[in-house]
Amino acid sequence: NAAAAAAARPVVLWMRDPEAAAAMARTRENERHLPGVTLQPGVRPTADVADLAESEAVLVVTPAQTLRGVLTALAPRLRPDAALILCAKGIERGTDAFLTDVAAEVAPGASVAVLSGPSFAADVARGLPTAVTLASRDGALAAALAAALSGPTFRVYHGSDPRGVEIGGAAKNVLAIACGAAIGRGLGESARAALVARSFAELMRFARAWDARPETLMGLSGLGDLVLSAASAQSRNFAFGERLGRGASLAEASGGKLAEGALTAQGLVALARRRGVEMPVAEAVAGLLSGTLGLDAAIADLLGRPLRAEI
Ligand SMILES: NC(=O)C1=CN([C@@H]2O[C@H](COP(=O)(O)OP(=O)(O)OC[C@H]3O[C@@H](n4cnc5c(N)ncnc54)[C@H](OP(=O)(O)O)[C@@H]3O)[C@@H](O)[C@H]2O)C=CC1
Numbered sequence: 001n002a003a004a005a006a007a008a009r010p011v012v013l014w015m016r017d018p019e020a021a022a023a024m025a026r027t028r029e030n031e032r033h034l035p036g037v038t039l040q041p042g043v044r045p046t047a048d049v050a051d052l053a054e055s056e057a058v059l060v061v062t063p064a065q066t067l068r069g070v071l072t073a074l075a076p077r078l079r080p081d082a083a084l085i086l087c088a089k090g091i092e093r094g095t096d097a098f099l100t101d102v103a104a105e106v107a108p109g110a111s112v113a114v115l116s117g118p119s120f121a122a123d124v125a126r127g128l129p130t131a132v133t134l135a136s137r138d139g140a141l142a143a144a145l146a147a148a149l150s151g152p153t154f155r156v157y158h159g160s161d162p163r164g165v166e167i168g169g170a171a172k173n174v175l176a177i178a179c180g181a182a183i184g185r186g187l188g189e190s191a192r193a194a195l196v197a198r199s200f201a202e203l204m205r206f207a208r209a210w211d212a213r214p215e216t217l218m219g220l221s222g223l224g225d226l227v228l229s230a231a232s233a234q235s236r237n238f239a240f241g242e243r244l245g246r247g248a249s250l251a252e253a254s255g256g257k258l259a260e261g262a263l264t265a266q267g268l269v270a271l272a273r274r275r276g277v278e279m280p281v282a283e284a285v286a287g288l289l290s291g292t293l294g295l296d297a298a299i300a301d302l303l304g305r306p307l308r309a310e311i
């Protein structure tokens, strides 16, 4: 919707469910995911992959754990020079792979970019002011895509550090669960602020160890997105943590909604360990989710860590 509004260019909205696509073409509304938002005139819903054959750029916006399957199905049907813009936030379960690496494996030769940053879909769709960042190793491509996608209220910055941008999106979801759990457990706003700051320190260490630029994490994907998800009950990851903090079971805590951090926590911790990065907050979340750590023990572990220099 934002892209169609920005440039008045035609946008093909491919979805897997033919009935949902037909309904959306008829009503011009996504009643299940974004009720009350009217599709821009240039958006054409379809369930036929062949309709993507002419697309110059493809935004892939399905959950992180579906990326491999979705790209495997789509890639052979796309233009060989189509840019793939990855919008999911996560690390692949089982392989612990970054999503850009999954894309490079499934669609070798494709130009891959990552779009991430603080942006609730409902805000973007309603035209509220939003800023995100889009990065590709090909900086000129990133700049061109950012210009094409930007509009009056949807500002797309660009960069050449896709690894940093994807780390920001994947990790903040895990860390937002910790903030939610602290609030749910009644630890207070000072504890939340402390967790945000210490989580950000973890993000920076992780980024450095995984060849990303630390300054990328000081931007929209990283600091910006962590602040959004850690501070807002609208965040599904925060809400998931908050319910855990109030004593809900893992099954109850998701509320049937996608909480990407719950699926990425183990992968994040595995990657951190592989490069010797200390991530106590992420470790606490992973321990909670795997059932090896109770909430009060996790809190005690974090508070009981040896005092050290902050920086
Ligand atoms: N929502 C948000 O505010 C933001 C989300 N993101 C990221 O975007 C990604 C998707 O999130 P979001 O859209 O909110 O998730 P939702 O669960 O709300 O929607 C997921 C969409 O992906 C579709 N889908 C799921 N599995 C498949 C599949 N195997 N093949 C094709 N389509 C599939 C679903 O189709 P169906 O309707 O048929 O189930 C649905 O349309 C996540 O990684 C999230 O972190 C990033 C920024 C903001």
Ligand SMILES: O=C(CO)COP(=O)(O)O
Pocket (backbone or CB within 6 Å): 089, 117, 118, 119, 120, 121, 173, 176, 225, 228, 229, 234, 235, 236, 237, 238, 258, 259, 260
């Ligand atoms: O990534 C998001 C906003 O930038 C959406 O956050 P949640 O997935 O936690 O709802």
